[in-house]
Amino acid sequence: MDRGKVASILTVVAVIAALVVASALPAVAQRPIVTINKLSSPAGSGHPEAWQLIGSLLAKKHPWLRLNVQETSGYFFNLKAMIEDPWRYKDTMAGIEFYGLSVARTGRADFPAGLKNFKPTVLIYDSVWSYYLITPNPEVKTLYDLKGKRLITGLKGGTTGQSAISAVEAAGLKDHTRIEFITFARQIDAMNDGLGDAVWVFTPGNAVTHNYTGPIMITEAKASGKPYRAVGVPAEVIKKMKDSGLDVFPLTTPRDILDRPGPITVIGIVGGTLVDATFPEDVAYELTKFVVQNAQEIAESAKWFRYW
Template identity: 25%
Template structure:
């Protein structure tokens, strides 16, 4: 009897030592999954939001070790993700842009070869939509810009340069019929204020669910001085499809009249989706906890950046499907009742 009792004591001590226990695992909890987040260059909204996510993870979400990394930009992010080792891909996510990814998988400039790796989405911050504004009341549609001077961003910019070009050329059929000037937004604004151009690129970051928006600084400055302007949609449904064919912008938005000061008619425009993504190799638990952290703390983001005010639980999953989501992200959204 004493021998049996001693054996039981030894068994209990051994079980405790190895963290087994008689009722299941009782050892030290496993370390939370790690995630390296490739944001963008210093001072950009992507960078500031990345700082916010890291701070939130440290203060409010201990189930994820989140490390924000500054990068040269979104082109670098895609190229970097493609060159990571399989082990590095398991704990790396990036800030991406759908128009840029569309170019990457086709090997179009600025990419020298096709991106062949599969990218899985996690969730989305606010989207960018661009269109045009003019002071001329006789310019009522984008087609009325024929023969006119139009200032946009730089050639190296997608949302403010190449996409407005597509609106004019492919959407409205004005290639060779409009005087398009790639001068950068700062110079475009100066030219617009001095009446040196007839129209310029305008836009906003939007929540595509609520239609809440934050105007770009150029438009905001024009409206703040009380200047009457007219907004021009990139086009009708047919034009939007032609634009999608050359930009990859598959989402659209219709901004109802009155959402912007002086806006008299709906603005129908393509939507440029920024999103967070990873490789297929990204760990299930890392993807799950990142999205769960975003869902449970989205209301705190307004304290870090103006774009945080646009983000809601529902907007995080905009444009996402079971097929394009990482399985861990899908699980988090499904648990929250945000996706079927």
């Protein structure tokens, strides 16, 4: 047999041997799909919309991490769910603000047992949220002018609705102001239909640059053609809230969100995406890394995330 044929036979034998050896080795298992449940907030806030974008990007780019975004009535609902449902610890992250944590720790409202076994751990900081009034009503110049009037705010399950209750109480208006709890997407319509005299709103922003953006109620107020303006919160009201154990602080903005001359003083509250301390660390790392690595693409499509 000539050398060429011998070489060919040896090559075939070597390939077969390699295949046999390879088949005997344990296969590298592909990690099964891991789905994180994200408790967000009502549509119109910008939160579920932005997180749905991240979920879409994960499905396109990540081999095993997925995101299930759940619209909720707000951050208070999310905190309640994390406290009452320990089964969520292993796969759920929730939008929660420190204001809500302070309410729970002091045993107020719907949290008589405090945080129970929930050990809140910050996965991603959102930023500082600002809370204040907007109104086209010339009679409402300060929070105190809401005496005998109607205030529209967010749902009771959210920080916006709950902080409105606290601010009204701190201003001594509990028995003198009617509060209407309406989802974000309907607030300005309700105002323009004559159902309220002012709206208690929130806006996300960068606490360092003071660059603020507006959720749907700000956008609609600007587009309404009515003379909406921002009304700040008196410093003594914020101090009274803080002294009672609530995690709030005064924040002065260089301009208001409606692009009118500032400054105004608003209630500042820090918010974020929180998990329980037992949440899988490798999953938390993968998600955080993905957000950082894709921050530019996220920012281009979801304006809210430009302020991280």
